[in-house]
Amino acid sequence: MSKERDYYFEQYQDRKMKKWAGFYLSEHTAIIEQEKKQEPAKKKVQMSWLAINEILAQAFQNQLEVMIQKEELDCEGNYGADIIGLIQGHDELxxxxxxxxxxxxEIRHVQIH
Structure with missing residues (x-):
């Protein structure tokens, strides 16, 4: 090796993680910004099992989309986004x-969408 090259590697200081900061793709940063802007879902009224059952039966028979809020909180105490879609099937659970x-x-609130 030449003396110049030896000198370069002796003086070189790695910037560690700083050098990787520029490797985020625009899609990644857009997704990160979108997640930051999302507001937590609002707590909906706890429905009785009878009311939930009636709406689910109506939606299943008429092939209507439902919007369901689960009785599930994240680590910050917020409800997750509603699950929206057609009822594709059911079982005893x-x-x-x-x-x-x-x-x-797990169902807290359900409504026809």
């Missing part, structure tokens, strides 16, 4: 909506 299995005991 829950229903299938938009590719999600939702247990009957």
């Amino acid at each position: 829950g229903i299938y909506v938009g590719g999600h299995k939702i247990g009957y005991d």
Whole structure:
């Protein structure tokens, strides 16, 4: 190796993570900004099981989309986004909506969308 090259590597200081900061794609930064702007879902009224059952039956029979808020909080104490879609099926434990299995005991609020 030449003396110049040896000198360069002796003096070089790696910037560590700083050098990788510029490698975010515009799609990544757009998604990050969108997630920051999303407001937490508002708490909806807890419905009785009878009211939930009536709406689910009506939506299933008439092939209507439903909007379901699950009784589930994130680590910050906020409700997640509503699950929207057609009821694709059901069993004794829950229903299938938009590719999600939702247990009957997890449903907080449901409405026709």
